[in-house]
Amino acid sequence: MQDMFKILFSVILIDNLVLSRFLGVCSFLGLTKDLKNSMGMSVAVIFVMLVSTAVTYPIYYYLLDPSGLGYLQTVIFILVIAATVQVLEAIIRKAMPPLYDAMGIFLPLITTNCAILGVMLINIQETYSFVNAIMSSLGAGLGYTLAMFLFVGVREKMETSDIPESFKGLPSALMAASIVSVAFMGFSGVIENLFS
Amino acid sequence: MAKNKKSLSYELIKGIVKENPLFVLVLGTCPALAVTTSAFNGLGMGIAFTFVLIMSNVVISALRKVIPDSVRIPAYITIIASLVTIVEFLLKAYTPELDQSLGIFIPLITVNCIILGRAEAFANRNGLMASIMDAIGMGLGFTLALLLMGGLREVFGFGTFFGINMPWISEGGLRPIGIFALPAGGFAIYGVLVALFNKMNHSWYSRKPDDTMDRRNYPGSISARTDAPFVSAEAASTGTESIAISKGSVPESMTEPGERSICPGERD
Numbered sequence: 001m002q003d004m005f006k007i008l009f010s011v012i013l014i015d016n017l018v019l020s021r022f023l024g025v026c027s028f029l030g031l032t033k034d035l036k037n038s039m040g041m042s043v044a045v046i047f048v049m050l051v052s053t054a055v056t057y058p059i060y061y062y063l064l065d066p067s068g069l070g071y072l073q074t075v076i077f078i079l080v081i082a083a084t085v086q087v088l089e090a091i092i093r094k095a096m097p098p099l100y101d102a103m104g105i106f107l108p109l110i111t112t113n114c115a116i117l118g119v120m121l122i123n124i125q126e127t128y129s130f131v132n133a134i135m136s137s138l139g140a141g142l143g144y145t146l147a148m149f150l151f152v153g154v155r156e157k158m159e160t161s162d163i164p165e166s167f168k169g170l171p172s173a174l175m176a177a178s179i180v181s182v183a184f185m186g187f188s189g190v191i192e193n194l195f196s
Numbered sequence: 197m198a199k200n201k202k203s204l205s206y207e208l209i210k211g212i213v214k215e216n217p218l219f220v221l222v223l224g225t226c227p228a229l230a231v232t233t234s235a236f237n238g239l240g241m242g243i244a245f246t247f248v249l250i251m252s253n254v255v256i257s258a259l260r261k262v263i264p265d266s267v268r269i270p271a272y273i274t275i276i277a278s279l280v281t282i283v284e285f286l287l288k289a290y291t292p293e294l295d296q297s298l299g300i301f302i303p304l305i306t307v308n309c310i311i312l313g314r315a316e317a318f319a320n321r322n323g324l325m326a327s328i329m330d331a332i333g334m335g336l337g338f339t340l341a342l343l344l345m346g347g348l349r350e351v352f353g354f355g356t357f358f359g360i361n362m363p364w365i366s367e368g369g370l371r372p373i374g375i376f377a378l379p380a381g382g383f384a385i386y387g388v389l390v391a392l393f394n395k396m397n398h399s400w401y402s403r404k405p406d407d408t409m410d411r412r413n414y415p416g417s418i419s420a421r422t423d424a425p426f427v428s429a430e431a432a433s434t435g436t437e438s439i440a441i442s443k444g445s446v447p448e449s450m451t452e453p454g455e456r457s458i459c460p461g462e463r464d
Contacts, residue, residue: 022226073303074284075274075278078277079273079277118304166391167387173387181380
């Protein structure tokens, strides 16, 4: 139990998906221009992350690993993620229209977000149990959401400020990301003490 | 690009400054930030990436008349993922320590936007030689960019270059600045270099900094990817326009005529 929460919180705060593992940086930089888009993307990432962990984990441990085909994980996982997204889209559109509206167009775009494949691979690499893998995926999704929401605020402030010509747009966003990342470094050590 | 045929040598050199994939097109940011803690890692990642890019361009260009249009994206992903698996094996066998330090970013080459973007935008509609040149040029640009970032971060962060101690840093009173080796330093160095390339493109090709960031004709460049969902999300919310987005495509109107965007959302 303690293990679960330790994984959850350390993935959210210390090993933050975007700010320390550098996964999903593209969507992080691209979609944080306004709150609505980043919310849609975050919901979609959390959802797809959880479902595809639940699908890829058994595939790896009951199908690939016993037959010695572990090296096929990249190929299989990316195809599973693509298929999962397609199926999910159809189901959600029918069964949960409000959720579908919230995710909007971000669901199909998510297939090749490197955050999803990255987290699947990390879960296998760390040899988590199934519950811990789900926790790590949930934490990764929540960490992504947290980083997105923090950064939306930062960028809104930046829109109105006077920046040198060459630094306008992406470079200044990257500098801001650097400072947000420094802020997240402050969390390291907190989790260890919290659960010791 | 298919519209106006350029010479092979142009395809080769365009990737270095003018269309540098990392600093100008802003593609492949994830591996660039994550693995460039040292010059050696940056170079290794660049070479692995270039290999996959060249091979995938060759295979896709050769098969461009065989692959049906409707399943081309799954086909590309499968081809690229298989090539990445080969590279993974090669690295494990010959440079285990590089494989260790690159970690999951080797399998993540699969979802690197540059490779899929080049497959869709170039190899899909150009001959074999031009595709190889394009792949070498883009790969070279990406490798040099990673080497530059890795070198800067290693020199400032550890005071070494390719693991060799730099006396003018360690003895010159300039102490290694640890933060450059951390994620925060990666973002900062990347930001400064993007700004520098903006400036360089501005003065060499007399292109306004804004133009370099708004490159809709490059599938997957960050502006094309971010504006598309942004615009269509607004259109969808106002209900003025019904937009059905199939997997891996943005509305034709969002892309340059004749160019189908392959990386609409985010493909890192």
